[in-house]
Structures are given as structure tokens and as C-alpha cells.
Amino acid sequence: MSKVKYYYDSETLSYKKIERKKGRKLGFIILSTVSAFLAGFILLVIYLNIPQLETPKEKALKRELENMKLQYGMLNRKMDQVQEVLANVEDRDNNIYRLYFEANPIPEEQRLAGFGGVNRYRNLEGYDNSKLIIESHKKIDMLTKRVVVQSRSLDEIVHLAEDKEQFLASIPAIMPVKNENLKRMASGYGWRTDPFTKVRKFHYGMDFTAPRGTPIYAPGDGTVDRADNRSSGYGRHIRINHGYGYVSLYAHLYKYNVKAGQKVKRGDLIGFVGSTGRSQAPHLHYEIFKDDERINPINFYYGNLSPAEYDEILQQSQQENQSLD
Missing domain, CATH: 2.70.70.10 (Glucose Permease (Domain IIA))
Known part of the structure; x- marks a missing residue:
């Protein structure tokens, strides 16, 4: 039950009841609503434009995202190092091992076959860090391909070495009679x-x-x-x-x-x-x-x-x- 308010009338020397006008009450309600809406809008604009204002969940997700970017960056650097080592092995394979055993070098096109033309990473596109993720997947796939080719080449080298050893033992490489004084x-x-x-x-x-x-x-x-x-x-x-x-x-x-x-x-x-x-x-x-x-x-x-x-x-x-x- 709302409180009844009175005012003192000096002419009648008596208290009279204060009657609220309906229009004024409605205006007060509208004003309060508009003020509340404006205040909320202003707070929302401030919230969206001040990056420091983050919820705990957003902070956790942001930390996880930064950690993921850091891990992908470290992974890419490690894969670059592995690629350098593998390139050295491939160079030795072509210019030493295969050359020694009279096998044809493996061309670069064969070592990297299957990585041109088709976009096999389409499903990884459209994200904020798509470039980083695609680059990592591409390096892993290329390393896997090159390791497989190199492994097969080394298997071939082992076979050639075994065959070479047998060949060197089989070829008639000494005189059939003793000839120490070279007079025979x-x-x-x-x-x-x-x-x-x-x-x-x-x-x-x-x-x-x-x-x-x-x-x-x-x-x-x-x-x-x-x-x-x-x-x-x-x-x-x-x-x-x-x-x-x-x-x-x-x-x-x-x-x-x-x-x-x-x-x-x-x-x-x-x-x-x-x-x-x-x-x-x-x-x-x-x-x-x-x-x-x-x-x-x-x-x-x-x-x-x-x-x-x-x-x-x-x-x-x-x-x-x-x-x-």
C-alpha cells in the first residue's frame, strides 16, 4: 500500500492530501526507462571499446590461443631445422652414395611429387590463424613425403652395397698362380x-x-x-x-x-x-x-x-x- 502524502494549506489552516497527476507519473516512468537504456548502451560501448575488460573465460581462451600460436611457431622452426638436415642427407645420397654405387640420382621433382596444383588444405582456411596452421601441415606433409623417398633410396643403397660387395668378391681380381718375382x-x-x-x-x-x-x-x-x-x-x-x-x-x-x-x-x-x-x-x-x-x-x-x-x-x-x- 502506497504512502499518502499531505501538504499544509496556509489559507485554510489545514492539511490537504497530495494528489499525483497521471501524466506526470507516466512521464517519470518513460524518463526512467530511457535513462536506463542510455546508461546500458553507454556501458556496452565502453565495454566493447576497452580491451582490458574481459571475462575470465575470454582471458583463458586468449591465453590458450596465444600458447597455440607459440607452439605452432616453435614447431615450424623445428621443422625448418629438420628440413635442413634432410636436405643435407638428400644431397649426400645423390652425390655420394648413389654415385658410388652407380645409381641415378633422385630428382627434386620426385622427392616433392604430389604437392602441386591441388589445394589439399581447403578445410583449414577461413580462420584467424589459418596461414600458420596451413604452413605447419604443409611442412609436415612434405617432410613425410621426403622421408619416405629417402628411406626407399637408402633401402636401395643397402641392396646395391650388398650386391657391390658380392660383385667385388666375385670379379677375378688376382693372378691365378703365385708370381712373387713377376717372371712367370x-x-x-x-x-x-x-x-x-x-x-x-x-x-x-x-x-x-x-x-x-x-x-x-x-x-x-x-x-x-x-x-x-x-x-x-x-x-x-x-x-x-x-x-x-x-x-x-x-x-x-x-x-x-x-x-x-x-x-x-x-x-x-x-x-x-x-x-x-x-x-x-x-x-x-x-x-x-x-x-x-x-x-x-x-x-x-x-x-x-x-x-x-x-x-x-x-x-x-x-x-x-x-x-x-
Whole structure:
């Protein structure tokens, strides 16, 4: 119940009741409402234009956003460092490892294949920090691609290294008879005088003089293809298949120490010097085939000769004398 107010009338010397006018009351209500609205609007404008005024939740979200930007920045810097290290590995891979094992370098286009044209980061666009996030995802994807390519390249290098090791062990790289004094070279590869017809003919191997029964050693790993006397002129002879297109032949043997199908290692005793077949005196006739073509054995003695010794053997092999077979 509202309070009743009175005022003192000096003319009537009595108290009279104060009557409120309806229009005035309505105006007061309207004025109060407008004032409240204006005050609220002013406070809202002030709130929106003063950044320091934040709710606790907004402050927490802002701190989380700043931390995320910091973490993404650190991640990008670390990925830049990883890219530098990976680029160094790729450079060594192309210019050292693959070059050494005679493999073609991997072009840059292949290492970065799949990152051009299509926008694969469309779903990350439209945010305040889209550029930072897209850059991080792009770097991760490129690093992943490059690591996969490099991993496959290293797998290939391992395979090539294993094959190279086997190749180096298989190639006939030492002389088949001991020749410490370098005086057993009787005739080399090239045009020589035939001991029986006395005419010049091409001599496809090298002759090493040695007494009957002198040991003959395998110059490289391989498998014995033949150990028989069923080849015209060679008498008892051995053929070793070294793989990679290389075959070595040993003719005019006294006897064998291996049989067909047997695997041998470099340095294994395979037979003994003799003078069987078309031979004028005890010696070893030695040939090397590459892809079914006879080649000069002088190029395959690097395994047990110094440069000076090799030069001496080379000079002896170039003398156009009479062969022994």
C-alpha cells in the first residue's frame, strides 16, 4: 500500500492530501526507462571499446590461443631445422652414395611429387590463424613425403652395397698362380707367333710358365661350370662362372682339384699346372670372358699387385713374342 502524502494549506489552516497527476507519473516512468537504456548502451560501448575488460573465460581462451600460436611457431622452426638436415642427407645420397654405387640420382621433382596444383588444405582456411596452421601441415606433409623417398633410396643403397660387395668378391681380381718375382709371364693377350705353325695369330689369353704341378687358385668367387678335357686345344681345363657376365678359363692342366657345380672362393686351390692339349711346355693358359667376349686379363690383377708391379707385368704382356699354345 502506497504512502499518502499531505501538504499544509496556509489559507485554510489545514492539511490537504497530495494528489499525483497521471501524466506526470507516466512521464517519470518513460524518463526512467530511457535513462536506463542510455546508461546500458553507454556501458556496452565502453565495454566493447576497452580491451582490458574481459571475462575470465575470454582471458583463458586468449591465453590458450596465444600458447597455440607459440607452439605452432616453435614447431615450424623445428621443422625448418629438420628440413635442413634432410636436405643435407638428400644431397649426400645423390652425390655420394648413389654415385658410388652407380645409381641415378633422385630428382627434386620426385622427392616433392604430389604437392602441386591441388589445394589439399581447403578445410583449414577461413580462420584467424589459418596461414600458420596451413604452413605447419604443409611442412609436415612434405617432410613425410621426403622421408619416405629417402628411406626407399637408402633401402636401395643397402641392396646395391650388398650386391657391390658380392660383385667385388666375385670379379677375378688376382693372378691365378703365385708370381712373387713377376717372371712367370710368358705371353700376353694380342697378336703372337703360334709355336706350331710359326704364323701370327691372335692370342686370347695370358700364359704363365710354371713347373708341372704348380697350384692354380681361383681369382674370384664363383661356380665351376666345367672341369673336363672336351674342348679342342685346351686339354684338361676349368671354367668358373663368376656372375655379372664374367667367366674365367684355365687350360692345359695336369689335374683338377674341383668338379663341375662346385662353388669356390677367391684363393681356393682349383687345379695344377700341366701341359695337356695343344701345349708346347708346362704352363697355364688363362682367359677371361665378359658377356661371352674374350677380354684382356691384364686389367684384372689389381687385387694383389702394387702399381709398380702392375706396370712391370703390363710391359711384359705387351711384348710380341711366341705363345706357348
